[in-house]
Amino acid sequence: MITHRIQIEKKVLNENQRIAADLRRRFEESGTLVLNLISSPGSGKTSLLECTLACLPRSTRVAVLTGDIQTENDAQRLQRFGFLVKQITTGGTCHLDARMIERAIASWDLDDLDLLFIENVGNLVCPSSYDLGEAAKIVILSVTEGEDKPLKYPSIFFKSELMVLNKVDLLPYVPFSVAVAVENAKRTHPGIEVILTSCTTDYGLNGWLHWLDSRVTTARNSQAVLV
Amino acid sequence: MHELSIAAAILEAAQREVALHQNAPLQKIVVRLGELAAVDAEALRFSFEMITKATEFEPVELELEFIFRTNRCAGCGAEFAVKDMEFRCPVCGSQDTSFLRGDELEIAYLELEDV
Numbered sequence: 425m426i427t428h429r430i431q432i433e434k435k436v437l438n439e440n441q442r443i444a445a446d447l448r449r450r451f452e453e454s455g456t457l458v459l460n461l462i463s464s465p466g467s468g469k470t471s472l473l474e475c476t477l478a479c480l481p482r483s484t485r486v487a488v489l490t491g492d493i494q495t496e497n498d499a500q501r502l503q504r505f506g507f508l509v510k511q512i513t514t515g516g517t518c519h520l521d522a523r524m525i526e527r528a529i530a531s532w533d534l535d536d537l538d539l540l541f542i543e544n545v546g547n548l549v550c551p552s553s554y555d556l557g558e559a560a561k562i563v564i565l566s567v568t569e570g571e572d573k574p575l576k577y578p579s580i581f582f583k584s585e586l587m588v589l590n591k592v593d594l595l596p597y598v599p600f601s602v603a604v605a606v607e608n609a610k611r612t613h614p615g616i617e618v619i620l621t622s623c624t625t626d627y628g629l630n631g632w633l634h635w636l637d638s639r640v641t642t643a644r645n646s647q648a649v650l651v
Numbered sequence: 652m653h654e655l656s657i658a659a660a661i662l663e664a665a666q667r668e669v670a671l672h673q674n675a676p677l678q679k680i681v682v683r684l685g686e687l688a689a690v691d692a693e694a695l696r697f698s699f700e701m702i703t704k705a706t707e708f709e710p711v712e713l714e715l716e717f718i719f720r721t722n723r724c725a726g727c728g729a730e731f732a733v734k735d736m737e738f739r740c741p742v743c744g745s746q747d748t749s750f751l752r753g754d755e756l757e758i759a760y761l762e763l764e765d766v
Contacts, residue, residue, distance in 0.1 A: 425764060425765075426764070426765040427678055427762045427763060427764050427765060428762070428763055428765055429760050429761070429762050429763075430668060430672065430760060430761045430762075430763060431759070431760045432664070432668060432757075432758040432759060432760055432761060433757065433758075433759065433760075434664065434757060434758050435756060435757045435758075436657055436660050436661050436664065436682065436756045436757055436758060437657070437660060437756060438660075438664065439660070517653075517656070518653055519653055549653075549689050550653035550689065552689045553653065553657075553688065553689050553690065553756065575736065577689075578687060578736075579687045579688065579689035579754070580689070582687055582750075582754070583754075608736075611736035611738075612736060614738060
């Protein structure tokens with residue numbers, strides 16, 4: 425039997441990649457900073473967003489897309505701050521993909537948005553494979569989870585620009601070394617930035633808001649260059 | 652567990668290519684899988700078997716080429732596999748090394764029977 429070979433050299437998630445690239449171009453043109461928040465379930469993505477939305481000036485034009493397998497609970501928690509919030513229920517899928525984002529924002533005018541948070545489905549594995557057109561991925565790790573998570577789930581730490589180490593108010597009660605966690609994150613991704621936060625005591629929120637503010641400004645300024 | 656959707660994406664992409672080649676019988680799909688792709692090889696093989704079972708694609712072989720995480724040294728240019736998160740260049744000892752490959756999730760090539 426004679427066979428022949430066809431070179432393909434395409435990403436398996438080529439279709440997702442194509443939509444993500446299109447979304448990224450649109451976000452850059454409108455000067456909207458898009459952040460993809462990824463963590464295990466229960467590490468505090470929604471709490472961090474609650475604190476963030478409560479602190480942001482009303483003049484910041486913010487929207488949140490929040491992904492879960494079931495329920496509208498997160499959207500309900502976040503809606504009370506008066507910003508645009510939309511729930512994406514995946515109905516079983518363990519991650520968000522670019523097509524879900526494209527559909528969710530279809531009726532939005534991106535020129536009216538400075539900042540879009542995408543709260544991914546709680547999962548440290550699958551969301552790392554799907555580009556959503558974001559400017560940066562942010563991984564959230566809480567101190568109740570164990571400081572070896574960056575070594576066990578290297579992909580998401582490698583692809584994230586920032587690690588938010590959350591629930592630091594619980595440090596006196598759990599055997600967790602911040603130094604070891606940070607070292608593990610840096611071993612996985614030497615360039616990763618780290619911010620320590622507590623949504624209960626507001627510890628570190630200023631640093632987080634400052635990080636956001638500088639990234640929003642950068643996104644807006646690079647839009648000025650594009651236009 | 653997103654290997655099932657990845658297996659489906661691989662099969663769909665392969666089917667599209669086969670259609671461009673007079674629907675020649677597909678024998679093998681070769682996929683490059685990086686250490687950092689967050690995809691489990693066994694789960695992917697199992698998912699692929701499951702979705703092709705009792706279809707015309709049942710005989711298709713899915714071959715996985717595993718790509719280790721590899722860095723390149725900015726100092727001496729050496730390329731080396733990163734083991735145990737050790738990023739220092741094993742040749743010259745420089746700390747200044749950067750990611751080269753290891754996050755692939757791509758279809759390298761297909762093998763079709765000649766018609």
